[in-house]
Amino acid sequence: MPxxxxxxxxxxxxxQLDTLxxxxxxxxxxxxxxxxxxxxxxxxxxxxxxxxxxxxxxxxSRPA
Numbered sequence: 357m358p359x360x361x362x363x364x365x366x367x368x369x370x371x372q373l374d375t376l377x378x379x380x381x382x383x384x385x386x387x388x389x390x391x392x393x394x395x396x397x398x399x400x401x402x403x404x405x406x407x408x409x410x411x412x413x414x415x416x417s418r419p420a
Contacts, residue, residue: 360387360405376403 362383364376380396380403387394392409 357406357408360407361402362405363402372401376401380405 360383362376362379364372364379366372367375376398380398383405384394384396387405387407391407393407395406397404397406
């Protein structure tokens with residue numbers, strides 16, 4: 357199962373958590389565009405995003 361690791365900034369306390377959550381939200385949104393499922397596992401100062409599923413077909417723009 358592929359995994360992406362997102363790390364928080366070097367800030368401390370609540371600012372670090374806010375940064376981590378924002379980064380995870382952005383990365384998860386992108387992964388969900390192309391995969392069926394994403395599992396987020398938080399740990400100290402980072403989060404691992406495990407994803408799986410059949411890649412969804414992308415819309416192909418063709419010249420008129």
